[in-house]
Amino acid sequence: MTAPNHSWRNFKNAFMQTLACVCAILVVAPLLLVFYHLIKEGFTSINWAFFTELPKPVGEVGGGMGNAIVGTFVLLAQAAVIGVPVGVLGGVFLSEYGGTKLNWWIRFAADILNGVPSITWGIVVYALLVVPMHGFSALAGGVVLGMMMIPLVMRTTEEVLQLVPGGYREAALALGIAKWKTIVQIVIRTALKGIVTGVLLALARVAGETAPLLFTALGNEHWTHKLTEPISAMPLQIFAYAISPYDDWHRQAWAGALVLLLLVLSINIGVRFLTRDRFQQKA
Amino acid sequence: MVTDPNNSAAALTVRGLSVFFGERAAVKNVSIDITAKAVTAIIGPSGCGKSTFLRAINRMHELNPDARMEGEIKLFGDDIYSRTVESVTVRRRIGMVFQKSNPFPTMSIFENVTVGLRLNGVRDRKILAERTEQSLRMAALWDEVKDRMNAPAISLSGGQQQRLCIARALAVQPEVLLMDEPASALDPLATAKIEDLIVSLKKDYTIVIVTHNMQQAARASDFTAFFYLGELVEFGPTTKIFTSPAQKRTEDYVTGRFG
Numbered sequence: 001m002t003a004p005n006h007s008w009r010n011f012k013n014a015f016m017q018t019l020a021c022v023c024a025i026l027v028v029a030p031l032l033l034v035f036y037h038l039i040k041e042g043f044t045s046i047n048w049a050f051f052t053e054l055p056k057p058v059g060e061v062g063g064g065m066g067n068a069i070v071g072t073f074v075l076l077a078q079a080a081v082i083g084v085p086v087g088v089l090g091g092v093f094l095s096e097y098g099g100t101k102l103n104w105w106i107r108f109a110a111d112i113l114n115g116v117p118s119i120t121w122g123i124v125v126y127a128l129l130v131v132p133m134h135g136f137s138a139l140a141g142g143v144v145l146g147m148m149m150i151p152l153v154m155r156t157t158e159e160v161l162q163l164v165p166g167g168y169r170e171a172a173l174a175l176g177i178a179k180w181k182t183i184v185q186i187v188i189r190t191a192l193k194g195i196v197t198g199v200l201l202a203l204a205r206v207a208g209e210t211a212p213l214l215f216t217a218l219g220n221e222h223w224t225h226k227l228t229e230p231i232s233a234m235p236l237q238i239f240a241y242a243i244s245p246y247d248d249w250h251r252q253a254w255a256g257a258l259v260l261l262l263l264v265l266s267i268n269i270g271v272r273f274l275t276r277d278r279f280q281q282k283a
Numbered sequence: 284m285v286t287d288p289n290n291s292a293a294a295l296t297v298r299g300l301s302v303f304f305g306e307r308a309a310v311k312n313v314s315i316d317i318t319a320k321a322v323t324a325i326i327g328p329s330g331c332g333k334s335t336f337l338r339a340i341n342r343m344h345e346l347n348p349d350a351r352m353e354g355e356i357k358l359f360g361d362d363i364y365s366r367t368v369e370s371v372t373v374r375r376r377i378g379m380v381f382q383k384s385n386p387f388p389t390m391s392i393f394e395n396v397t398v399g400l401r402l403n404g405v406r407d408r409k410i411l412a413e414r415t416e417q418s419l420r421m422a423a424l425w426d427e428v429k430d431r432m433n434a435p436a437i438s439l440s441g442g443q444q445q446r447l448c449i450a451r452a453l454a455v456q457p458e459v460l461l462m463d464e465p466a467s468a469l470d471p472l473a474t475a476k477i478e479d480l481i482v483s484l485k486k487d488y489t490i491v492i493v494t495h496n497m498q499q500a501a502r503a504s505d506f507t508a509f510f511y512l513g514e515l516v517e518f519g520p521t522t523k524i525f526t527s528p529a530q531k532r533t534e535d536y537v538t539g540r541f542g
Contacts, residue, residue, distance in 0.1 A: 100349075171448070174413035175399035175455055176341060177373030185402055189389045 025226060038261060042254030050255055055221055055237070062208055065256055067223050068237035071138070072263075074224070075217060075233055076203055078142020083149025083206075084199055091157025091195075096183050107158075107218060110151035119147065119150055122212030138224055138231035139219025145206040156198025160191045197271045204267040208260060210235035234260045294319035294459055294489035295340065300354035302332070302339050304347065308333040311513040312354070317459075317506075322481055323492045324504035324521065325343065326497065328536070332513040333493045341377035341416075342370040349402035358459065373481055375403070378457035381445050384444035384463040386436035386451070393432040395447055398453035414454050421487075423480050442473025449480065453488075460484065462492040466499065478503045501525050509533045 049064045056063030088108075093102050125144040130136055164187050172182040188195065213219075218230040219240060234256055241253035295317035306469070311533065312331040317323050318361040338344040339352055356363050363373045386395045396415045398403075405411060415432070419425040424446040428439070434486040436447055445465060453459060466474040474496075481490060481503045494500050500507050500521065507524040509516045509532075517524060517533040528534045 075289045093399060136356065165385070167381060167383055168387060170343065170379075171451075172398070172402075173346070173370075173386045174341065174374055174381075175402075176371050176373075176453065177399060177402045178371055185398075186387055190387070192389075227481070282392035 034261070038254060038258040041251065042256075045251040045255035046258065050252075050259075054223070055252075058244075058249075062253075063165040065232070065234065065237045065252065066232040067220065068232040068234045068256070069259070071217070071220070071224060071236075072207060072234045072260075074138060074227075074231060075141045075145055075213070076207060078160075078227075079145035079149050079206055080141070080199070080203060082143060082146025083202065086146075087153025087202070088151045088157050088195060088199075091161060092183060092188070094154065094158040095161035096179075096187065107155070110154050110260055114149040114155070117211075118148065118209050119211035119215075122215035125212065126215040126256035133228070135227045135228070136216060136218035136230040138217055139227040141213050141231060141233065142227070144212040144216045145209060148206050148209065148212070149202045152202040153198055156201070157191075157195050160194030160198065161187060163194065164190045193274050196228055197274050200267050200271050200274075204264045207264055208235055210239050214239075234263075292318050294359060295491075296355075296357045297340075298355045298357075299353065300336070300339060300356060302335050302344055303353075305349045309513055310339065313510075313515045315508060315515060317489060317491055317517055319489045320485055320487070321349060321505040322492060322503055323506040323508065324500035325491065325493045325508050325510060326500050326536070327496075327510035327516075329495075331510040333510045334463055336510065337463055337491060337493050339375050339381075340459070340461055341379055343374075343379065366503050375399075375455055376457055377459040378429045378452035378455065379463065380445070380452050380460045382464045382467055383439060383518075384448050384468070386439070386444050386447050388437050390436055391433045392428050392436050392439070392447065395436045396450050396454050397461060399451065403455070408530060410542070415421060415450075418450040418454040419447075421453050421480075422446045423476060423483075426452055438497050440473075442469050442476060445469060445473070446480065449477075453484075457488070459489045459491065462490065464493055464495060467495060474499070482540060497525075497539070511536070 047064075049062055050066075051064060052066045052071060053062070053064040054220055055065060090106070094106060101266065121144050125140055125147065129140040129143060133140070168190060169182060170184050172177065172186045177185075213233050213236050217233055217236065219236040220230045220232040224231040238253045238256040238260065241249040241256065244250070293316040294426075295315075297313060297315045297317070300307055300310060300313045312493065313336060325336065327333045335344060340356060340363075343447060344350040344352065352364070358373070358376060362368065363377075387398065389404065396418055397411045400411060400414060416425060416429075419428060422442060427443060428434075428447075436444065439447060443508075445468075449465070465481075466477045477501060481492065484490060485505070490529055492500075493505065504521045506519065508518040509520040509524065509528075509530075511532055517528055517530045519529075525537055528537065533541075
């Protein structure tokens with residue numbers, strides 16, 4: 001018997017390891033690239049005026065997107081009012097009440113909705129709200145983002161409720177506690193951090209949506225005082241500035257993109273913070 | 284068998300109880316009288332239907348949508364499966380302790396003990412405090428936790444958590460306490476504490492305990508029922524079941540020849 005030659009096997013091993021490593025770097029690289037560009041192009045345009053002032057007309061240097069920043073929060077608040085209760089209660093139904101067959105159809109529908117292109121949502125709400133109301137509005141913008149949140153929140157809520165051990169439900173029911181009280185006081189309370197995490201991630205996801213807002217909120221150069229008026233939002237303002245031919249607006253677009261990314265990033269970091277706490281409690 | 288319908292000492296009278304999961308019968312035509320203020324042990328090999336029998340007593344099997352029961356169970360004369368009786372009401376009168384201790388992780392020790400009262404509308408702090416001390420004393424846990432009532436329940440040891448679950452079940456003042464292998468996940472010392480506790484509780488409560496542990500049944504119970512393949516094979520005073528069983532299968536099981 002000759003001594004076995006391992007070199008070919010060692011080579012294959014090293015090759016696969018390098019390939020996996022390169023791919024892992026490719027996953028992280030875009031994030032770093034995006035950050036690098038946004039900071040390089042946008043950071044110098046971020047100042048106090050950027051957060052507080054309205055956009056300036058073409059030719060005038062300066063100004064900001066205060067109205068778009070406020071608009072994004074107004075839209076997200078409306079979206080949360082619609083998306084959180086419906087999504088969470090839908091998730092509660094899936095996890096705690098529904099029958100196997102019905103649940104299969106609801107999950108199937110929710111998964112399809114999660115895959116619907118966001119511009120489609122915009123057109124639907126355009127037909128449902130904008131046309132009957134004879135105008136673009138902040139309300140329509142909030143509704144479209146809220147509708148997009150519902151299936152996202154519903155699925156994550158269902159998943160975290162399913163993680164609550166059945167023993168807690170049984171223990172509560174065996175004490176003669178009514179089912180709805182068991183769900184609210186025991187099951188939801190146990191899974192609360194997970195539900196909040198799901199809601200925050202859904203908010204982060206819709207915060208950057210642009211296409212559906214083009215058909216609903218439209219955008220606005222001024223402060224919006226009524227929900228029936230068109231409203232600006234950061235993605236809309238970034239879009240408007242980015243396709244303009246003016247250098248100053250381009251700089252504002254970069255700055256807006258940076259602020260929007262930081263907003264989404266801070267939500268994600270908040271989520272990390274929440275989940276870390278939960279695992280500590282488990283240990 | 285003790286199946287006298289006029290047995291006044293019986294807390295629970297079970298007649299012709301069968302429980303099905305889909306087509307499969309897990310409990311077959313069981314009739315038994317559970318004596319009040321005594322400990323009744325249910326023994327038998329895994330899958331013999333003893334847990335299912337226990338869960339049918341406080342209608343916990345109804346959580347399984349495939350489950351279906353036939354027969355009759357009366358608690359001090361009240362039909363617990365009557366159409367006018369809700370499962371919630373039954374479970375307030377018949378409490379349950381599970382194999383795996385399950386204190387609510389989001390709640391303190393105090394909140395765990397009082398949860399059954401609070402969620403059923405008791406607000407009076409004095410009553411809550413009284414009932415907490417009383418229940419924890421009965422569960423032999425008071426001295427260990429009285430100075431840290433607001434600590435999280437999951438900071439307790441495994442044996443303490445199980446005694447906390449017993450205190451939680453006692454706090455709603457049930458008439459019957461069902462225990463599904465309450466000590467099988469605990470070390471011998473914690474098990475001994477639970478057994479002492481069971482014996483001391485029988486002066487106020489009717490206790491039905493499912494156990495895999497022969498010694499535990501022999502030590503802690505007054506009556507023993509042997510289940511096999513969903514049927515009640517033999518039921519009688521514990522000493523008789525363990526020393527001179529009438530059935531060959533019972534003898535084989537309690538002497539460790541099978542199961």
